[in-house]
Amino acid sequence: MIDKAVILSTGDELTTGRVVDTNSATIADRLFAAGVEVAAVLKVGDDREKLLWAFGQARGLGDLIIGTGGLGPTADDLTTEMVGKFLGRSLKQDQAVAAALKQRFAARGIAWTENNLKQALFPEGATIIPNPVGTAPGFRVELGQGQTLIWLSGVPREMIAMLNETVMPWIAEQKGDAARIAACAFKIHGLTESKLDDLVKPVKLGTYAKLSFRAHFPDLTLGLTVSGGAAREKDFTEIRQQLRQILGPYIYAEGDATLEEVVGRLLLDRHQSLALAESCTGGLISQRITRIAGSSAYYLGGAVTYSNDAKVSFLGVQPATLEKHGAVSRETALEMSQGIRERTGADIGLSVTGIAGPSGGSAAKPVGTVWVSVAMKTFHEARLFQFHGERERVILGASQAALNWLRRCLA
């Protein structure tokens, strides 16, 4: 039975503060949703004694131990060796993993070095956890008395893939329904955390339901969890429905979808093509749109017109407009969106021009002043946004506001 877990994060980069450990939070989040309590998180460096100490402590606290890090080929990767020592088991090379490693190197034309074979060693009796996106697989070992140790790559992308594809399904299999927690998440745009809190206060939660707020700019996520498995399914459905009604257009997605995914889906559904004219966002919106696989079906391209000359030559903005109203103005934004729409033949032109800072602001147009314009066949408007904070925050906020407005235009 898996009730209590201990998470171990290892690596000198964690105990010297060079890297912020996100793995333990990701794992804790997933375990929580699966109804597994995290008794403690332990972090130690790449050190034999410390690892043994951590294994020992974890064994005393939980029935599931999930660790990350130290599975690589270099000398400071000590995990497998020390797990073997801790359990009193010898290490065995897995021939299939060794062959796959060699093949992977050959396929990429990377010179093979023997130290890579270290990643094919596993404690005797371990079940291998495939790493679909990297070289070092993980493993699961039964410790007896209902205890299990699972070890995953410390590279977040690899860890997440291993967690999703192998570990969480295995945990779900081990656990019954009653401990299951129903969960959903709403992604919000256009509300502050405290305003969101105010809006959802009237919702009656009872003892099984819990709301959580996570603000990770520019994303604001409202989570709902209801414990109790099938017996509480109805409560979950009702509260979710209430939240949908209260928050309506502020919700841009349910679940994990990003705003660019939502916009991409709408463009596909509406058979609309998009072109971008970016100034202060510097290519960020284009990059967000194109990181979605298949975006070439609706995204034609765009111009990053950082200089005034580029606004004129690439978008046909009138020099007189720039002179009279400035590069950051309603008029320039309107000409940019219309210009990119005409020159690419896209159904929709979206433009952004603003002052990201830290310099370039004035009393009339302070840092954070951003104009966004949407040009469609029967619609051509510009809107003013005011952002606060550092350059990166202004750029990120502007990209989010522009994409959200586009979403509303398409909805």
Next chain:
Amino acid sequence: MIDKAVILSTGDELTTGRVVDTNSATIADRLFAAGVEVAAVLKVGDDREKLLWAFGQARGLGDLIIGTGGLGPTADDLTTEMVGKFLGRSLKQDQAVAAALKQRFAARGIAWTENNLKQALFPEGATIIPNPVGTAPGFRVELGQGQTLIWLSGVPREMIAMLNETVMPWIAEQKGDAARIAACAFKIHGLTESKLDDLVKPVKLGTYAKLSFRAHFPDLTLGLTVSGGAAREKDFTEIRQQLRQILGPYIYAEGDATLEEVVGRLLLDRHQSLALAESCTGGLISQRITRIAGSSAYYLGGAVTYSNDAKVSFLGVQPATLEKHGAVSRETALEMSQGIRERTGADIGLSVTGIAGPSGGSAAKPVGTVWVSVAMKTFHEARLFQFHGERERVILGASQAALNWLRRCLA
């Protein structure tokens, strides 16, 4: 004497994964630079038993215990109560802190509630650590036998202020020079982790020096630390010099600088302006360049030409070139870099065209095939790169390779 520290991070938001704990990384980073080794980081929820367990473990592992969280006024803020219990000391209200709290509430027009007085309670004998930016002060308690416990607010902004203004100066006072650690980091492009490991193996480290590897795609960082303070300064300088010689052009930065910062600095120094023509990278290079404040001094803008039509209309790529060689080809890449250079009047045109996947690949041009071209006054070349993995990885790898080639052209 302060040699070994244990960091405690507390709060249900950490063990349920709602919040990523950055406090422990911040503290570890500062302690490392001050010559204090972090033996372990322990995270537990707001739970009396777990807190006692964590205090007990920490006392067994380090001479300095630094904890965060649980100092607030609400029922789940248990730290001070449990520290008192752990040490067998009663809690005493500090009159000055109580008065300051009441005054703070009055000054902001916030209604006073008695539970706030909880933040004025401290274990007997504690030294108060002021919180210059929040309500709850922290404290320092001597545990005897050279051990010290320090507790700070869990709000990162408050924690950092308390750390900087009170804790780090106190630690520096306690410690001599001999324990100080000299550290540097090299950022690497063009080597795998195992190849890097091979290259640096001949370097003689002795017992005071340590190398560490960190791979966070597309960044690969080699860290060097030498302990022993002034007495080992010469060792540090020599090893650092050896590493520079061995790794030469693979090093794109020493310290924390990103590749786009390095490229930006080179463009400024050389008085060269840049324009970009991006296809598969979709605006990522432009976004990386423009997230640097002041980039408008050298970056004119660019085109994200996702469709063939956009390559023709924005960059002047010949339709015949696209037809004969395809969009992903040496010829197209060369015309793109030359086209953006001419049309913007930039000194340097940089272009990228490739297949990011997951679809669009063929036997002759598999997913991950990327052509990069640099056009300068007296230089016009294209290079082929082959990347592996998912779409995001291909895009990120292509942006890094393009920026690194630009760096080498400017060096």
